[in-house]
Amino acid sequence: xxxWTSDANTALRLSLVRSTEDKKSLAEDESYESFHPTFTYxxxxxxxxxxxxxxxxxxxxxxxxxxxxxxxxxxDERLPTTSTVDDVEGTLSDFIPPGYFKDEQQFLNLVxxxxxxxxxxxxxxxxxxxxxxxxxxxxxxxxxxxxTLDPESEDAVVFEAYHTTWNTPGFREYHRRMQLFILxxxxxxxxxxxxxxxxxxxxxxxxxxxRGTPDVATYHFVGYSSLYPxxxxxxxxxxxxxxxxxxxPYQNAGHGSELYxxxxxxxxxxxxxxxxxxxxxxxxxxxxxxxxxLRMLLSNERFMEEGFGGAAVSHGGxxxxxxxxxxxxxxxxxxxxxxxxxxxxxxxxxxxxxxxxIAGRQFQRLVEMLxxxxxxxxxxxxxxxxxxxxxxxxxxxxxxxxxxxxxxxxLEKLEETFQSVTxxxxxxxxxxx
Numbered sequence: 040x041x042x043w044t045s046d047a048n049t050a051l052r053l054s055l056v057r058s059t060e061d062k063k064s065l066a067e068d069e070s071y072e073s074f075h076p077t078f079t080y081x082x083x084x085x086x087x088x089x090x091x092x093x094x095x096x097x098x099x100x101x102x103x104x105x106x107x108x109x110x111x112x113x114x115d116e117r118l119p120t121t122s123t124v125d126d127v128e129g130t131l132s133d134f135i136p137p138g139y140f141k142d143e144q145q146f147l148n149l150v151x152x153x154x155x156x157x158x159x160x161x162x163x164x165x166x167x168x169x170x171x172x173x174x175x176x177x178x179x180x181x182x183x184x185x186x187t188l189d190p191e192s193e194d195a196v197v198f199e200a201y202h203t204t205w206n207t208p209g210f211r212e213y214h215r216r217m218q219l220f221i222l223x224x225x226x227x228x229x230x231x232x233x234x235x236x237x238x239x240x241x242x243x244x245x246x247x248x249x250r251g252t253p254d255v256a257t258y259h260f261v262g263y264s265s266l267y268p269x270x271x272x273x274x275x276x277x278x279x280x281x282x283x284x285x286x287x288p289y290q291n292a293g294h295g296s297e298l299y300x301x302x303x304x305x306x307x308x309x310x311x312x313x314x315x316x317x318x319x320x321x322x323x324x325x326x327x328x329x330x331x332x333l334r335m336l337l338s339n340e341r342f343m344e345e346g347f348g349g350a351a352v353s354h355g356g357x358x359x360x361x362x363x364x365x366x367x368x369x370x371x372x373x374x375x376x377x378x379x380x381x382x383x384x385x386x387x388x389x390x391x392x393x394x395x396x397i398a399g400r401q402f403q404r405l406v407e408m409l410x411x412x413x414x415x416x417x418x419x420x421x422x423x424x425x426x427x428x429x430x431x432x433x434x435x436x437x438x439x440x441x442x443x444x445x446x447x448x449x450l451e452k453l454e455e456t457f458q459s460v461t462x463x464x465x466x467x468x469x470x471x472x
Contacts, residue, residue: 042093043090043091043092043093043118043123044088044089044090045088045089045090045092045093045095046087046088046089047079047082047083047087047088047089047097048075048076048077048078048079048087049075050089050095050096050097051075051076051079051097051099051131051223052073052074052075052096052097052098052099053073053074053075053076053099053100053101053223054071054072054073054074054098054099054100054101055071055072055100055101055102055103055259055260055286055288056071056072056100056101056102056103056109056146056147056150057071057103057150057154057257057259058150058151058153058154058257059151060154060249061103061154061247061249061257061259063249063250064171064247064248064249064250065172066171066172069172071103071259071288074286074287074288075287076223076224077223077224077226078222078223078224078225078226078228079223081134081222081228081229082130082131082134082222083125083130089125089127090123090124090125091117091118091123091124091125092114092115092116092117092118092124092125092127093114093115093116093117094113094114094115094116095112095113095114095127096112096113096114097110097112097127097131098110098111098112098113099131099135100146101216101260102146102149102150102153102157103150103259103260104153104154104157104244104257104258104259104260105149105153105157105213105216106213106216106217106260107139107140107146107149107150107153107216108135108136108139108140108216109139109140109141109143109146110128110131110132110135110139110140110141111141111143112127112128134219134222135215135216135219136212136215136216154257155255155257157257157258158258159199159201159242159244159258160201160203160207160208160209160210160213161201161202161203161204161207161210161240161242162201162202162203163199163200163201164200164201164202164241164301164304164305165199165200165297165300165301165304165305166190166197166198166199166200167197167198167297168188168190168195168196168197168198169195169196169198170188170194170195170196171194171195171196171247191253192253195248196245196246196247197245197246198243198244198245198246198261198294198297199243199244199246199258200241200242200243200244200297200298200301200302201241201242201244202239202240202241202305203239203240203241203242204238204239204240205233205236205238210240211233214233214240217242217260217263218230218231220262220284220286221282221284224284224286224287225282225283225284225321226321227319228282231265231281231282235267237267237268238265238266238267239265239266239267239268239278240263240264240265240266241263241264241266241298241301241302241305242260242262242263243260243261243262243263243285243294243297243298243301244258244259244260244261245258245259245260245261245289246258246259247259260286261285261286261289261294261298262283262284262285262286262289262294262295262298263282263284263298264280264281264282264283264284264298264299264302265280265281265282266278266279266280266281266302267279267281268312271313271314275311275312275313276311276312276313277312277313277314277316278306278312278314278315278316279315279316279317279318280302280315280316280317280318281318283295283298283299283324285298295324295327296327296330296331299327299328299331300331302315303315303331303335306396307395307396312396313393313396314393314396314397314398315396315397315398316398316401317398317401326467326470328401329404329405329408329467330467330470330471332397332401332405333405333408333409333467333468333471334471335395336395336405336409337409337471342391344377345377345378345387346377346378346379346409347377347379347413348376348377348378379406379409379410379413380410380421380424380428381410381414381421381424381425381427381428382424382427382428383406383410383428388402388406400432400436403432404464407425407428407429407432407460407461407464408464408467408468410425410428411425411461411464411465411468412468426457429457429460429461430453430454430457433453433456433457433460434453437456441453
């Protein structure tokens, strides 16, 4: 029966379809068609297989802006008996809103119409500019943005983030079209309950000017994040980031970091929000969050000057892989002990944590990384204070498990965890160099 078995991740083919005119503005290496999901088990079962077909192709297209959908299931052969044949379209249709197109030409006509009439809903909260790939002369994605790049130029691609809620006109219907990406790209992802009115969203779009007609701009979906507010004693809100996805054509180009910055800066601007937390982050997102939070702290001159007693705030240099391998003196070495110590001034840290609206454990981890980055390996007193500071946090965080161990086993486990944590800190610090 294996010859009649199809891998659902391979068979499901996704694409973001642009209008004919919009395609003319793309560079040769820009393609938004034929990318595949990472997961399909929420739809087709834990084995992510579809049975009963040869040459199965599940063609699911989205209008790149409005996300209107077209679905067509094709195959070379199908088993004659229905008892062992999966209902491919019927199963998938349970996860997308009704009314999707089945006629290809009708869908393409809609794409042409939507190109100039679709506009994002909600409030614009953040934007950034990148040079269009066609203007980079083959330099490729991730090329540094010239400081003089004019957002109004034909060679500029502007990305905009919009904040929305269920009350934003038209957004509830739009969310039903985009939520499928949560199932396909977040392990363990699930649809949120529309009856919970408190949900907030930040949606990221590419705003592309048409070459030759720069007064015409079109919007294309890049990714989004969902957030949920919780009561924070006595009169504020704790905002929890729940879902976060950037579509594959836009991955590995810094757009995830920009979406995270949009969310964080929006949180900072709202006095009623006490802090931003993250719900059970995946490892890739945790790295993204750490990198951006660290860069934010390193660029905060006042925090760094107070934290390191006015020492230089350079963070260049070689690899940091643990306490014993931290950089020795010279450029970037601690000249005068500041509030970060070690040991750190807890009252000073708590004030900064509240001002920066970073959750407690995340802020403590960031502080430990910064201290490690600047730690002088010949300063035994500082090394010991650092170990104590990190282990104290680890003990509190893992108290229920460690408290059940004998003293010798507990100390051994703490040391093992300390070494693992600081090694991982080194890995993260290497990313921001």
